[in-house]
């Protein structure tokens with residue numbers, strides 16, 4: 125087991141209708157004929173994974189101009205991003221420099237996860253992403269098909285892509301990338317086998333923890349394939365059991381603090 129330390133990098137917050145978090149929010153019943161909706165604040169965060177062989181950056185957050193036209197207006201109206209900064213600034217606040225990063229792992233390429241990739245354009249920093257995510261991101265961004273949550277301006281750069289194929293790969297000792305599709309076609313969970321514990325950066329397999337722990341689906345607009353998502357929950361639960369792992373989801377309000385305490 126490798127000596128791996130984790131540093132959360134806060135990247136601002138998304139303010140979203142809780143109906144996006146859970147598909148059953150807002151449904152009227154006989155006892156609650158007029159249910160209320162609230163908008164909730166959910167963190168966007170990246171993680172610096174200090175591994176003996178490399179300093180790895182997990183995800184790159186949102187583009188700093190997300191609120192100023194980089195994101196389509198309708199997208200930002202629904203997923204309002206507050207406290208936006210360039211990746212370099214947020215890394216600096218966490219004690220790191222862009223130049224410290226030896227490798228990037230992208231859980232997927234949605235616009236709140238891939239917006240800092242431009243920082244690595246023209247460098248030889250390897251960027252790991254699942255092949256199915258890569259293909260779907262381009263189809264989505266360049267045609268009318270696919271999903272509106274992919275912006276070519278985020279990822280269409282000269283990057284040293286390392287496309288992950290199949291179910292899993294181990295880019296560094298004790299660092300496993302596991303394909304858990306559902307939220308998106310190529311969602312990768314990062315499984316870190318540390319000296320004293322195992323941590324799984326599950327990304328948006330769950331927007332928040334209850335999606336995973338209570339098997340409560342997110343809104344349909346956040347599930348590319350619901351059956352694949354349920355299958356991935358089973359595989360994630362198996363990984364958690366087998367390793368006694370701590371699982372962190374993509375935007376859970378407690379995730380950054382939990383990371384800090386690991």
Ligand SMILES: [Zn+2]
Pocket residue numbers: 232234237307308328
């Ligand atoms: Zn996502």
